[in-house]
Amino acid sequence: MKVKLKILLKLVVFCLIFALLYQQIESLLIGKDYPVRSNLNESFTPYPLASKLDGFYDLPQNSVDILFMGSSHIHCGINPLVIWNDWSITSYDLSADQQDFATSYYYLVEAFKTQKPKKVVVDVGTFFEQQQELSAHFSYDFMKLSVNKISAVIGRVPESSRLKMLFSLYDYHTRWSELQREDFEYVYAAPKEHRFNGYFAYLVTTPIIPQTNEYIEDTGELTDTDKYYIDKFYELCLENGSELVFIKTPTAIGNDWQPRNNAVKQYIANKNIEFIDYSFDDRMNFDWNTDFADVVHMNIYGAMKFTRILGEDIASTMTQSSISNDESERYCANYQYFTRLVKNYELTQIQDYDEYLTTILSDNNYVAFIVGSSNIALQINYRDIVSNENNQWTYLKVIENGQYIYDYVGDVECAYEGIIDNHKFTATSYTDGNFSNILIDSKEDLTPDGYGINIVLYDKFTHQVIDTRNYDIYMLQMSVG
Amino acid sequence: MLFNSFMYAVFFPVVFLGYYFFPTKIRKVWLLLASFLFYACWDIETSILLMVSIGFVYVSGLLIQKSINRRKLYLVVCIVFNVGILFVLKYSGFFYRIIQSIAVLMGKEILWQTDKWNLVLPVGISFYTLQATGYIIDVFLEKRDAEKNFVNVALFISFFPTISSGPILRSNDFLPQLENPNKFEYDKVRRGILLFGYGLFQKMVIADRLAILVNQVFNNHINYVGFEIAVAAVFYGLQIYCDFASYSNMAIGSAEMLGFSIKENFNVPYFSQSVSEFWRRWHISLSSWLRDYIYIPLGGNRKGKISKFRNLMVVFLISGLWHGASWNFVFWGGLNGLYQVIGEVLAPIREKITKVFRINCQSAVVKILKCCWTFLLIDFAWIFFRSNSFLEALRVIRNMLRCFNIWIFFDGTIYTLGLSQKELGVLLLALIVLLIGDLSKYFNIDLRAKILSQQIVVRWTVYYILIFTIMIFGVYGSNYDAANFIYFNF
Numbered sequence: 001m002k003v004k005l006k007i008l009l010k011l012v013v014f015c016l017i018f019a020l021l022y023q024q025i026e027s028l029l030i031g032k033d034y035p036v037r038s039n040l041n042e043s044f045t046p047y048p049l050a051s052k053l054d055g056f057y058d059l060p061q062n063s064v065d066i067l068f069m070g071s072s073h074i075h076c077g078i079n080p081l082v083i084w085n086d087w088s089i090t091s092y093d094l095s096a097d098q099q100d101f102a103t104s105y106y107y108l109v110e111a112f113k114t115q116k117p118k119k120v121v122v123d124v125g126t127f128f129e130q131q132q133e134l135s136a137h138f139s140y141d142f143m144k145l146s147v148n149k150i151s152a153v154i155g156r157v158p159e160s161s162r163l164k165m166l167f168s169l170y171d172y173h174t175r176w177s178e179l180q181r182e183d184f185e186y187v188y189a190a191p192k193e194h195r196f197n198g199y200f201a202y203l204v205t206t207p208i209i210p211q212t213n214e215y216i217e218d219t220g221e222l223t224d225t226d227k228y229y230i231d232k233f234y235e236l237c238l239e240n241g242s243e244l245v246f247i248k249t250p251t252a253i254g255n256d257w258q259p260r261n262n263a264v265k266q267y268i269a270n271k272n273i274e275f276i277d278y279s280f281d282d283r284m285n286f287d288w289n290t291d292f293a294d295v296v297h298m299n300i301y302g303a304m305k306f307t308r309i310l311g312e313d314i315a316s317t318m319t320q321s322s323i324s325n326d327e328s329e330r331y332c333a334n335y336q337y338f339t340r341l342v343k344n345y346e347l348t349q350i351q352d353y354d355e356y357l358t359t360i361l362s363d364n365n366y367v368a369f370i371v372g373s374s375n376i377a378l379q380i381n382y383r384d385i386v387s388n389e390n391n392q393w394t395y396l397k398v399i400e401n402g403q404y405i406y407d408y409v410g411d412v413e414c415a416y417e418g419i420i421d422n423h424k425f426t427a428t429s430y431t432d433g434n435f436s437n438i439l440i441d442s443k444e445d446l447t448p449d450g451y452g453i454n455i456v457l458y459d460k461f462t463h464q465v466i467d468t469r470n471y472d473i474y475m476l477q478m479s480v481g
Numbered sequence: 482m483l484f485n486s487f488m489y490a491v492f493f494p495v496v497f498l499g500y501y502f503f504p505t506k507i508r509k510v511w512l513l514l515a516s517f518l519f520y521a522c523w524d525i526e527t528s529i530l531l532m533v534s535i536g537f538v539y540v541s542g543l544l545i546q547k548s549i550n551r552r553k554l555y556l557v558v559c560i561v562f563n564v565g566i567l568f569v570l571k572y573s574g575f576f577y578r579i580i581q582s583i584a585v586l587m588g589k590e591i592l593w594q595t596d597k598w599n600l601v602l603p604v605g606i607s608f609y610t611l612q613a614t615g616y617i618i619d620v621f622l623e624k625r626d627a628e629k630n631f632v633n634v635a636l637f638i639s640f641f642p643t644i645s646s647g648p649i650l651r652s653n654d655f656l657p658q659l660e661n662p663n664k665f666e667y668d669k670v671r672r673g674i675l676l677f678g679y680g681l682f683q684k685m686v687i688a689d690r691l692a693i694l695v696n697q698v699f700n701n702h703i704n705y706v707g708f709e710i711a712v713a714a715v716f717y718g719l720q721i722y723c724d725f726a727s728y729s730n731m732a733i734g735s736a737e738m739l740g741f742s743i744k745e746n747f748n749v750p751y752f753s754q755s756v757s758e759f760w761r762r763w764h765i766s767l768s769s770w771l772r773d774y775i776y777i778p779l780g781g782n783r784k785g786k787i788s789k790f791r792n793l794m795v796v797f798l799i800s801g802l803w804h805g806a807s808w809n810f811v812f813w814g815g816l817n818g819l820y821q822v823i824g825e826v827l828a829p830i831r832e833k834i835t836k837v838f839r840i841n842c843q844s845a846v847v848k849i850l851k852c853c854w855t856f857l858l859i860d861f862a863w864i865f866f867r868s869n870s871f872l873e874a875l876r877v878i879r880n881m882l883r884c885f886n887i888w889i890f891f892d893g894t895i896y897t898l899g900l901s902q903k904e905l906g907v908l909l910l911a912l913i914v915l916l917i918g919d920l921s922k923y924f925n926i927d928l929r930a931k932i933l934s935q936q937i938v939v940r941w942t943v944y945y946i947l948i949f950t951i952m953i954f955g956v957y958g959s960n961y962d963a964a965n966f967i968y969f970n971f
Binding site (some may be wrong): 003007013017018021022025029169170171173174175176177219290 | 487527610668786901903904944945948949952953954957959
């Protein structure tokens, strides 16, 4: 008996160590990213997919007053930092790509383990019978293993894919050949802060021709699954003392959802659930040329407008959030960070050389390295120097704190070396060869190495190189002239 | 139910716990039920055929023992019945095509077509037919008594670790083990787990990784030439070894965990210095079965050289046919027989050469060269085994000999055959582990005992490395079509 107990004990210890190792290896190998178009999130994390839920888990307890849930329409459409800035209310965007209504329920169960939100705002745009495998990975890969996760997987994932959701190494083990330094850094980083509180800042702009949004009276059908999860949502919020608000995010094709929305409205008529349909809200004042990434997803500008209207409806009546000073400072810093990223993005959209330089000079946080390649003489003699016999000229300028701190145009090789944020930048202009060097930490050459002027722009606020570009002045002048 | 499937990972622990939990009286019944469940997971209909076959063998055994005058008749009926099922299900199409070809040559038409019979080849039928036939012959030859306990016979034929791909059990080895109930032996269980784990490693990390390149090249052999095909052929030689040896290891390991001892099926075959030695080390349970029930009854090597060569060829042609109902398999078997016949014929010349040049046959270099030569011969024959037809095998060989493109190892072409540089790196490391395992076996070092005698930290480190190597570098997952073991097809 004693021997058997000893064996049993060994087995238990062996399994515990195995579980620990498995968890570490799975975290390392799990797919933390998926292909997404241009966005601001990648400036603070290479893994927008992973950081959303990880960031939520690492929030201080009971520090969120509004929770936003739903699919990508919420994911791209609501910016909690704007809500903080305008109303001092803390919130988190806990939506996910293709997160259907029922999956949102399991996310809410997860959220109530650490948070006591006063309001839970859910998009009712997505009702699916079951999740497809890919979207299920988006939803469940980063949910901590718990009874809730197992219930979610059983409830929402086809039987054939359930085990893969619980033991995702099955699908991700082949990533061993793709592992990067970032994978290791991410896994061992603590806490895993999501600097936009779950919001996905979409930069893509696509001009949209909106559908005529005439209100449709038709009422669609809700399935038993839909009704089941609406009831579950309601009960869960009642139990936890949270107010439940259903919304429909604005899109350019609002009519498509109308019959379903009407059915939801009808079903919740006797429940204490508010329903706000933003599909036909005139207050939005969208510019259909600039505010959308596609017909159903807002970009940063559309999201800004929508968040402000939503905040007016949801947050303006609430009392300001009571959070620690550290947390409050974090929100403020992140809002500034976000606005800074938007400014940087807008700067990178400027094409005109003079306007570009003027903007850089107007901001003390920008450091610009402007280096000419050796054929610069052919180009800049139109501007401010006269060609010498050999046409061998060098050109190097550095802007910092809104002024030129290095300015050389001549016929000998020149170089600038400076330390910014503990990084050594070295810029060199050569007399021979159509190239230039702008090195960071003597390793990575950032120059676009084009004809004419090459620029590398560093932002001391975000501590990032935010732009590298080339101006072929000669070609520009030739085409103008 | 594959050994490397999630289903088996649930099935086996339940069987294992039940086996040691239940009273000894019902353990055999428990194992029998488990075996039928294991088999029925593939196809319930064919498991009925298995039951019929078991019933027939059981009754025949008793009848042969009791009868005095009709012993031979019962033996023949039983063998015809068992082998007949195998023949109809596995070979009817093959022989139909032969008859059809002859009929066409004679200008006649055949009115029946086996293609329309929709015959399903039951998993493991080639294995359990031999097992059952061996038992019935042993009873007939009075090498053993007929088993009176039906459960014992049923379990002997359907024992789940071995039913689908062997090793082919021998009644005198296995049935006595059913008489004495196995006690839980911690060390035996640990040895079994380790062997099973090593088998998984061979299958998932090595064999299935090799299969990626092999399938890419063989399935598109028109697009490949020279060393591209040679590499695939060498890889196939390693693949089939790891694939089949892994199955045997997992089967033996599973049985060992349940307290049963099964003889090893592979004994480092690629370290053989001749083809005949290879066949004493490769698929030992089949080779010894063919030796005991066909080669020796035919006269073996007792009736002169010619008779020996004839018997060898017969055994190897049957072996080829047993592996598959196709000419390429028959040729493969014949080629292996021929290698041995030629080897024996040339033996005096070889001896003279070694004497004249004073070659020390015991030197390591000569041994290694002989191993390499044997591997080349065996591997060349594998091309016929791997190809879908005899003509395809000839096309593959023609493409292989068409070009001496040795540069594929230097210009990166080798990485375009289905395995990336990183994948090949992992494969190389895994093959080194395999080599270490085989070398220790060759020099009679019990690696498992060595590992199990280490301190707990070392032991567990080895376990975790083995488990996570399989989990990370194993070939499986959503994008992977869980390949059957190669020998399932036979």
